[in-house]
Amino acid sequence: MNFKNYIRNEFGKTDTPENTIRNIVAGFDRLGYDIQYMPFQFSDQIHWSNICIYSINMECQGKGLTPLLSKASAHAELAERFSGGLFFQAFEEQVRFNMPALYSREVNRFLNYEWLNGYVNSHQDNLKTEYLSVETLLSSQSHLTSEDIKEIKNSQLARHWVDGYSIMQDKTVKVPINFIAYINASNGMAAGNTLEEAIIQATCEVFERHTQIQIIKPEQTIPTIDMNTLKNDRLKSMIAFYENENVEIILKDFSMGGQFPSIGVLFINHNLRVGRLEHKILIPGVSLNLEEALSRCLTEYMQGRSTLMTSRPDMDRPVIHRSRISNFYLLFKCCVSQKDISFLEKGDTIALRDSINGDILSEIEAIKKVCRDLDTDLIVLDLTHPVLEFPVVRVVMPGISDFLPFVYKDILTSADTSPGAVWRGEHFKNVMNSFF
Numbered sequence: 001m002n003f004k005n006y007i008r009n010e011f012g013k014t015d016t017p018e019n020t021i022r023n024i025v026a027g028f029d030r031l032g033y034d035i036q037y038m039p040f041q042f043s044d045q046i047h048w049s050n051i052c053i054y055s056i057n058m059e060c061q062g063k064g065l066t067p068l069l070s071k072a073s074a075h076a077e078l079a080e081r082f083s084g085g086l087f088f089q090a091f092e093e094q095v096r097f098n099m100p101a102l103y104s105r106e107v108n109r110f111l112n113y114e115w116l117n118g119y120v121n122s123h124q125d126n127l128k129t130e131y132l133s134v135e136t137l138l139s140s141q142s143h144l145t146s147e148d149i150k151e152i153k154n155s156q157l158a159r160h161w162v163d164g165y166s167i168m169q170d171k172t173v174k175v176p177i178n179f180i181a182y183i184n185a186s187n188g189m190a191a192g193n194t195l196e197e198a199i200i201q202a203t204c205e206v207f208e209r210h211t212q213i214q215i216i217k218p219e220q221t222i223p224t225i226d227m228n229t230l231k232n233d234r235l236k237s238m239i240a241f242y243e244n245e246n247v248e249i250i251l252k253d254f255s256m257g258g259q260f261p262s263i264g265v266l267f268i269n270h271n272l273r274v275g276r277l278e279h280k281i282l283i284p285g286v287s288l289n290l291e292e293a294l295s296r297c298l299t300e301y302m303q304g305r306s307t308l309m310t311s312r313p314d315m316d317r318p319v320i321h322r323s324r325i326s327n328f329y330l331l332f333k334c335c336v337s338q339k340d341i342s343f344l345e346k347g348d349t350i351a352l353r354d355s356i357n358g359d360i361l362s363e364i365e366a367i368k369k370v371c372r373d374l375d376t377d378l379i380v381l382d383l384t385h386p387v388l389e390f391p392v393v394r395v396v397m398p399g400i401s402d403f404l405p406f407v408y409k410d411i412l413t414s415a416d417t418s419p420g421a422v423w424r425g426e427h428f429k430n431v432m433n434s435f436f
Contacts, residue, residue, distance in 0.1 A: 015193035017072035027388035083392035118163030131174035155419035225251035
């Protein structure tokens, strides 16, 4: 895979937001889908938006410093979810894995990602080319036995393989796409104006969730960033907006000793009752430009909200004692911790770390260094839709990009959620056939 180099523009992208929107709308026009868009504004620099295609029940959101950037963000999210086949909420859980045997051959081809390059239906042990093994994907799950691994390899989810490109090894490898989709969900999927931009964005999102769980789950004490070292007036204005709304802002160094270009913002909403889920929320952000990462945190907190004065209805619940928490999926999905995260208020005070200012290829090299430090691969799956033609990728970092650290330890072995259990359609098909 030959990468092209680009210099990021004033928007932090490789193209203007106008062109991003125009290209995506043109693609959906070719497909015959109408897009409905609704913008929202909270301050001069904080905007979010809702976008949907009603005919396929698909809804996404965007965010940005300006109305135009928010609109471009929402359209890119729509392109990402569409190209990845995620057409409505809980699609993977409700349809993709639970009832595939009910459908026609054409639908099964879609559910199994047969449109991607190099598709083959095979048991891992029968593959004739280099591949990313189930064992490698689960190398950090030390509690799994050899029999557990064998059952996963024998499952239907582990039989569908497509071509991925290993940036670290500079070669094509087969990856078990359905199993990866099961343990990664949307983590590591992103759209971009260019393939390179999409790869960087997808990788940054993986790092966001990785640093988030590595710090919050064991309750690590990490440094607090001195806001006096923040020089960007736009970011200062965004912070002032929250403070004027009675929301305290604490900037946290999520770099884990400088390893990741990661920052976090702890929002303490003093308008809400102490001890409720949304009283304290930590939003992580990753970018090779830390000011861009901070900007994402400050805009994402408002995404989907209509007010700072009350909790969202489905989040108006008390926090739970840490001893009762073994599932952090709510943290994975929407950055809400079910346990108290007051420990994040502690930590030494340090200055804001320097950003890596360079071109796209320099950013890719910096990401490769992080992968080497983590002793993991960086595998790219090109999900770009052939008609939409807007770059979308999924990146796979074995042991890093999955959501397994966020969920119950037995998710891959329990009767209800093991890879073998999530192929239930055959039972329904047998019942239907019994009527004839």
